[in-house]
Amino acid sequence: MEGKILLGHGSGGKLSHELINQLFIKHFNNSILNSQTDSAILYIDKKNIAFTTDSFVVDPIFFPDGDIGKLSVCGTVNDLAVSGADPLFISVSFIIEEGFSLNDLEIIVKSMDREARKAGIKMVAGDTKVVDKSKCDKLFINTTGLGCLDEKNKSISTGTNVKIGDKIIINGSIGDHGMAILSARNEFNVKSDIKSDCACLNHLIKKTLQVSPNIKFMRDPTRGGVATVLCELVEQKNFGIEIDESAILVQEKVRGLCEILGFDPMYVANEGKVIMIVAQEDAEQIVDTLKKDKLGKNSVVIGEIVDDHHGKSWINTGIGGRRIIDMLAGEQLPRIC
Amino acid sequence: MEGKILLGHGSGGKLSHELINQLFIKHFNNSILNSQTDSAILYIDKKNIAFTTDSFVVDPIFFPDGDIGKLSVCGTVNDLAVSGADPLFISVSFIIEEGFSLNDLEIIVKSMDREARKAGIKMVAGDTKVVDKSKCDKLFINTTGLGCLDEKNKSISTGTNVKIGDKIIINGSIGDHGMAILSARNEFNVKSDIKSDCACLNHLIKKTLQVSPNIKFMRDPTRGGVATVLCELVEQKNFGIEIDESAILVQEKVRGLCEILGFDPMYVANEGKVIMIVAQEDAEQIVDTLKKDKLGKNSVVIGEIVDDHHGKSWINTGIGGRRIIDMLAGEQLPRIC
Numbered sequence: 001m002e003g004k005i006l007l008g009h010g011s012g013g014k015l016s017h018e019l020i021n022q023l024f025i026k027h028f029n030n031s032i033l034n035s036q037t038d039s040a041i042l043y044i045d046k047k048n049i050a051f052t053t054d055s056f057v058v059d060p061i062f063f064p065d066g067d068i069g070k071l072s073v074c075g076t077v078n079d080l081a082v083s084g085a086d087p088l089f090i091s092v093s094f095i096i097e098e099g100f101s102l103n104d105l106e107i108i109v110k111s112m113d114r115e116a117r118k119a120g121i122k123m124v125a126g127d128t129k130v131v132d133k134s135k136c137d138k139l140f141i142n143t144t145g146l147g148c149l150d151e152k153n154k155s156i157s158t159g160t161n162v163k164i165g166d167k168i169i170i171n172g173s174i175g176d177h178g179m180a181i182l183s184a185r186n187e188f189n190v191k192s193d194i195k196s197d198c199a200c201l202n203h204l205i206k207k208t209l210q211v212s213p214n215i216k217f218m219r220d221p222t223r224g225g226v227a228t229v230l231c232e233l234v235e236q237k238n239f240g241i242e243i244d245e246s247a248i249l250v251q252e253k254v255r256g257l258c259e260i261l262g263f264d265p266m267y268v269a270n271e272g273k274v275i276m277i278v279a280q281e282d283a284e285q286i287v288d289t290l291k292k293d294k295l296g297k298n299s300v301v302i303g304e305i306v307d308d309h310h311g312k313s314w315i316n317t318g319i320g321g322r323r324i325i326d327m328l329a330g331e332q333l334p335r336i337c
Numbered sequence: 338m339e340g341k342i343l344l345g346h347g348s349g350g351k352l353s354h355e356l357i358n359q360l361f362i363k364h365f366n367n368s369i370l371n372s373q374t375d376s377a378i379l380y381i382d383k384k385n386i387a388f389t390t391d392s393f394v395v396d397p398i399f400f401p402d403g404d405i406g407k408l409s410v411c412g413t414v415n416d417l418a419v420s421g422a423d424p425l426f427i428s429v430s431f432i433i434e435e436g437f438s439l440n441d442l443e444i445i446v447k448s449m450d451r452e453a454r455k456a457g458i459k460m461v462a463g464d465t466k467v468v469d470k471s472k473c474d475k476l477f478i479n480t481t482g483l484g485c486l487d488e489k490n491k492s493i494s495t496g497t498n499v500k501i502g503d504k505i506i507i508n509g510s511i512g513d514h515g516m517a518i519l520s521a522r523n524e525f526n527v528k529s530d531i532k533s534d535c536a537c538l539n540h541l542i543k544k545t546l547q548v549s550p551n552i553k554f555m556r557d558p559t560r561g562g563v564a565t566v567l568c569e570l571v572e573q574k575n576f577g578i579e580i581d582e583s584a585i586l587v588q589e590k591v592r593g594l595c596e597i598l599g600f601d602p603m604y605v606a607n608e609g610k611v612i613m614i615v616a617q618e619d620a621e622q623i624v625d626t627l628k629k630d631k632l633g634k635n636s637v638v639i640g641e642i643v644d645d646h647h648g649k650s651w652i653n654t655g656i657g658g659r660r661i662i663d664m665l666a667g668e669q670l671p672r673i674c
Binding site for chain 2: 023129134144
């Protein structure tokens, strides 16, 4: 391969997909990896195990309503949960810059511990590396998670049962995490009190799985936002996606900041949201169930699977127009997770 | 906690142990983590699963007979193997500096793939993060591994069955990896052709487990070297360790470089070595089995478990003297893995 790594290779968008397909999948090529689900689904001794890894390089490491530690637990718990799995065990590996404050490290560790206990996942393995001053930016954290997956939930991560007429649900407003990180950076001289939505969703998701056997697909719209999840899902499928923009909740202060800086909230990262695709007949009951939980109180149907423009997602804008939702070409907001 | 992170916190020695015990174990406190084995041993649906994580920050990323990719697979495969587990699945997470060569990344990915296939482990989950120029040093890799563990091998990682009279075996010369990395750095203006011993040991270990049910303990002497493994094992135990220095193989060029630079090979990292503690009556047969494999051809008994100086390791030097083996206080060689 020729060329150099660009920030866009870590964006979750087009360049990331190219890197994954033309390098990682090409060489590591095996059916489990190739399925590109949020968690790898392993079959060990007649049991399905979900397995997922993520490194966190968020900048800044402390932000409104979260820090890199909380984020690293929530991110991995959510990747397991959206695969339909019960999160059980998590490992943590720190890469720390020489000179980093032990006090800050303790705050982060306590935050991880609190979040892991709330989610009911056990921190069971770890590693620490220290690199010389200026060879990393404060602190990077990898978490890798393991969960048990019921046979009946196996198709949730691949979305193979999604069909025309299914409804698309999200559990609240979009773009909060990305804009909270951006304003915490103070780069653009903008002040805001936007808080990250960073939260573990496994208990919320479990409740919905208990009320409906018709949850066809779930994914957490992190890097690349809601738009990227929809693009990935619809790609090469025999159906299209139709999104109703007016149904999508964007907090006023998030919308304002996005407008000032030229971001589309549809592409901004979330860390406490799940997109669910569910059978039409179960949609209302699922939204009601989600709404009973603090983390789902603003849940809403935002669109549906349609027998039109196969392989593409369209969004109907509030003013009667419509536009296609495409994969992000480069990097919009580096280091938001 | 007061103070700052020092390079020694990542050394595997005394400072690392303090950080683990006073911060990580204190907060994440649970019986699986507290056992501090090479792999966490999980019990999922009546099956034992070994689970281990490691981040690799080696500098330089290419070195004689290896690179950061090969190292990241071998390190995790070996942590599973020395726990008595059969390595099955591995995840990889890259943190890449903006501007890194795609060609170098491909070389590293191919090297990981080759090593994973040789070891028979499947690469099933991944993640890529890119950070801006100068915010990390080229490339860091996290690998996390999963393996199946037979009930009969469950005590190998804790060493609970070790008893007086047991023999201590190592599968060849020590200090190769650390000195290969050091000379590849060209910092000290020393030239050498020392090669890293970096290798996956799971097949070798499996063969020995098949010939003897009396392997009591295994560990790979990486950061902190053979000395640190012995210190960790003997700590607070009702036995002592006696090592015969003349039995320990150190390549002439490794010994030479260690002498010039003031390193003790006992503390220098290995990446293709395993220390085994085995029943006295099985020692000869195990050494014979190890010797039949290329990765074990220089295997040797280097010491034994004794009913003397409980909790301490002593080494009998070639010239008739003896000295205590203590845990490394600071960092001897940063970023060797």
